Amino acid sequence: MAERLKATREMKKIMQRYYFEAKNARFIGKKVAWITSGGPVEPLIAMNIIPVYPENHGAMIGASKKGGKLSEFAEGLGYSQDVCSYAKNDITSSITKESPIKGGLPKPDMLICSNNICGTVLKWYEIQARKYNVPLFIYDTPFVHTEFTEEARDYVNEQTKEYVKFLEKVTGKKFNYRRMKKVGRLSIEAMRMWKRVLETAEHHPSPMTAFDAFFHLALIVTLRGKKVVVKYYKTLLKELQERSKENVGAVDEEKYRLLWDNLPIWYRMRWLSQKFASHQAALVADTYTQAWCGVIDYIDEEDFLGTMGEAYTRIHLNVGVDQMAETIKGFIQQYKADGIVMHSNMSCKPYSFGQYDIQHLIRETGIPVLMIEADMTDERKFSQSQIETRIDAFMEVIKQRKQHDYTGN
Amino acid sequence: MITLGIDVGSLTAKAVLMDGDKIIEKHLISVGYNSKTAADKLLSELLDKAFIERKAIAKVVATGYGRNSIGFADKATTEIICHGKGIHFLLPEVRTIIDIGGQDSKVIVLDGNGTVANFVMNDKCAAGTGRFLDVMARAMETEINDFGPLALKGKNPSEISSVCTVFAESEIISLVAKGEKREDITSGIHFSIARRIVSMVKRVGLIPPLAMSGGVALNVGLIHALESILETPVSTTPLSQFSGALGAALLAQEL
Known part of the structure; x- marks a missing residue:
């Protein structure tokens, strides 16, 4: 087989730096937002908020072969065997702190959830919003059965505006349109x-x-x-x-x-x-x-x-x-x-x-x-x-x- | 050239000896827990039966779940290709094959030349496999060989709704308690597994004529259930249980 790609090492460093910054966000005066993998992340970056992805964390847990164990713990709490294992890994890790990242993910200051990837994220993020007692923004994307309608466009664009207002409120800063x-x-x-x-x-x-x-x-x-x-x-x-x-x-x-x-x-x-x-x-x-x-x-x-x-x-x-x-x-x-x-x-x-x-x-x-x-x-x-x-x-x-x-x- | 095809499944191990396109001997034993020792035993019993020596065999192809643990095989090939090959040899017209094994059920579609064009296998659940019939026969206190003929006697097949092997067993207990006839329950069991197989047939797309291979093809109750749901005849051959090993022996002829 071909040798491992050389770039891989640099990538690992970037990810380490990213998680290090996220874990220490409080010390550098930044806020942390947990966001779904398909969520609109760019406005967060523009507002200097660090996005953290429980799904990426879930994948890391899976790669470290701990997914079964963490899922089992969540099942003990009453979550069904059929619930998404990313959700179960995240819920478990936020309680037990077991994670490939020491101490688990950094606590969120807000949660951003878009249901363009599934419906499970809605309940999952509601659960975490209650647990951490932080504001939750839901970006609701209508399912595109055949075509993307004008009504759908108006509906999501309206939410983009609300999203901006939400971020202004949580950070107490004006939205940076130039950035x-x-x-x-x-x-x-x-x-x-x-x-x-x-x-x-x-x-x-x-x-x-x-x-x-x-x-x-x-x-x-x-x-x-x-x-x-x-x-x-x-x-x-x-x-x-x-x-x-x-x-x-x-x-x-x-x-x-x-x-x-x-x-x-x-x-x-x-x-x-x-x-x-x-x-x-x-x-x-x-x-x-x-x-x-x-x-x-x-x-x-x-x-x-x-x-x-x-x-x-x-x-x-x-x-x-x-x-x-x-x-x-x-x-x-x-x-x-x-x-x-x-x-x-x-x-x-x-x-x-x-x-x-x-x-x-x-x-x-x-x-x-x-x-x-x-x-x-x-x-x-x-x-x-x-x-x-x-x-x-x-x-x-x-x-x-x-x-x-x-x-x- | 003499070749050996050996099919080590999860329950039984089968072997077929071929000389060119002639079957010279066949043999079957149950596997037990060690598939490697089963293969050795199968080989030595087969050699005795055929009155030939080991060195007379030019090539060996292994198939089935134990295919990779057989040291004396020249090649390992999956059951899909072997069943396709074996059935095509026995019943050249056949285009769709159902095989119900101990752990796996599969539906194989052949093209006009007898080459596998597509296949589908059961999901992880054991409900559509031979194991389901074994468990149910035990629950009905019937020998597996008498299970099919008993099913044929049932005039009003009982409704078995659960697709889970474990839950179907408890469903049967309650049917017995309700006083339903033994042959009707047995018939219901056969229709239940046949429905699971039929959904696989539909998934891959049925091209007639249809045949069944593997040991379960000897079960007349299941053949009847499949034929009545699919509304098409299901051919079998007396060698159905050996079709995987036969296919392996045929592949060995090509080595």
């Missing part, structure tokens, strides 16, 4: 850079896999709107382009190219990446990390605040399955995929619910689809030998199909 413009531009630039990073995987062999994307995603999620993100992705892009120039693939002798749908299985990243690599298969793209650059076209660089409502409403998880299927069909073409791996994620209902419909809608492409059942952080929901058999069988089918293509049968 907002700058942050908006940086955010768009970061999304464009992220898009270019992901698109390096169009190359055969692909210089990166979805497993790399899952890792490098953290910056665009947590710090978009900051210069450091643009700078980092530029470095990463350069390294990936160099790999492509020299035809160095992330997977040795890449033969098969696959798409991934849904969140990663954080506690089994290495096992899965080795498993696919042993079949000479590279996961060249995924719907999850692409979600952070899928809506660039809806934003007007000159009027970020006035157009972000539409962009935040039309993200991958807030649109109908027809459009999701179209997105996947687009990726199949763009990345020349031989198959799709769908993670049916027990935690994430909005992501997993339509997967069979999507399978049906993309049947015309003739591309085989593998469904594996697991959970993004709860390792109790992962059955290795069953998943191994499914992956092996799926790869055998793909190999057979390709052989037949080559021989013209």
Whole structure:
């Protein structure tokens, strides 16, 4: 396998610095806002508020293989087995302080919740607002079944105004529109850079896999709107382009190219990446990390605040399955995929619910689809030998199909 | 060339010896807890039965859950490909295959050449697998071999609504307590598992003719339930239980 990307070390440092600053926010006179992964973060950056992401924290807990344990604790409090494991990890960690970050996440001064990713976040953030006794702002995005209506536009834009007022009230400062413009531009630039990073995987062999994307995603999620993100992705892009120039693939002798749908299985990243690599298969793209650059076209660089409502409403998880299927069909073409791996994620209902419909809608492409059942952080929901058999069988089918293509049968 | 196909499942281990396209011998034993020793035992009993020596076998392909723990195999291949291959050899017309194993149920679709075009497997739950039938037969105090014929006698299949193996067992206890007939309950059990399988068939898209492979294909009650829900005939072969091992032996011929 190709060596680890060199940029990775810098990325770890940036994340460490970020969490260090967030943990010490009080000492540097900054406020901390907890925000959902799809939430409008740019106004926070413009107001010098540090955004903290319980979902990113949840992923870290998953990667450190503690998701099952933390979920179990929350189940003991009365939360159902079916509740999202990010929510359960966060609720548990805010009580027990167990976390890969010493002492857990810094206490929030406010909570910002957008339901463009799911409905669970509403209750989750209400629970935490009560626990920490801090104000909660809900950015309500109507579901885009088929089209984004003018009524929807008015509705979300009105909330952007309320959001600004909310931030002014909590900080006691006037909203900084001049800074907002700058942050908006940086955010768009970061999304464009992220898009270019992901698109390096169009190359055969692909210089990166979805497993790399899952890792490098953290910056665009947590710090978009900051210069450091643009700078980092530029470095990463350069390294990936160099790999492509020299035809160095992330997977040795890449033969098969696959798409991934849904969140990663954080506690089994290495096992899965080795498993696919042993079949000479590279996961060249995924719907999850692409979600952070899928809506660039809806934003007007000159009027970020006035157009972000539409962009935040039309993200991958807030649109109908027809459009999701179209997105996947687009990726199949763009990345020349031989198959799709769908993670049916027990935690994430909005992501997993339509997967069979999507399978049906993309049947015309003739591309085989593998469904594996697991959970993004709860390792109790992962059955290795069953998943191994499914992956092996799926790869055998793909190999057979390709052989037949080559021989013209 | 003599080849061996060996299929070590979660309950039984099967072996088929082939010479070219002729089946020369077959053998079946139950696995127990150690799939590796089961494979060794299976091999030595098979050699005795066929009156041949180990070195007469040119190539070995292993399949089933224990496929990776068999030291003497030249290659390991999953059951999907092997069942496809085996059934295509026995019943060349067949395009869709149902296989109910101990831990896994699968529906396999073949293209016109007998190559696997697509497949779908059960989710993590054991309700649609052979294990469900085992548990239910025990709950009804019936030998697994008599379970299917008993189901055929049921005129009014009982309604088993739970899809969970554990809860279905308690549902059966209450049906017994209500005085429902033993054959009707048994028939209901078979329809219950058949409904789960049918939803998988629909998911992958049925292309007739349809066949069933694996040991559960010997269960006439289940075949009947599948045929009546799908409204299409389900073929079987006397070698159904060996179709995975047969497919493996055929693959070994290509090595």
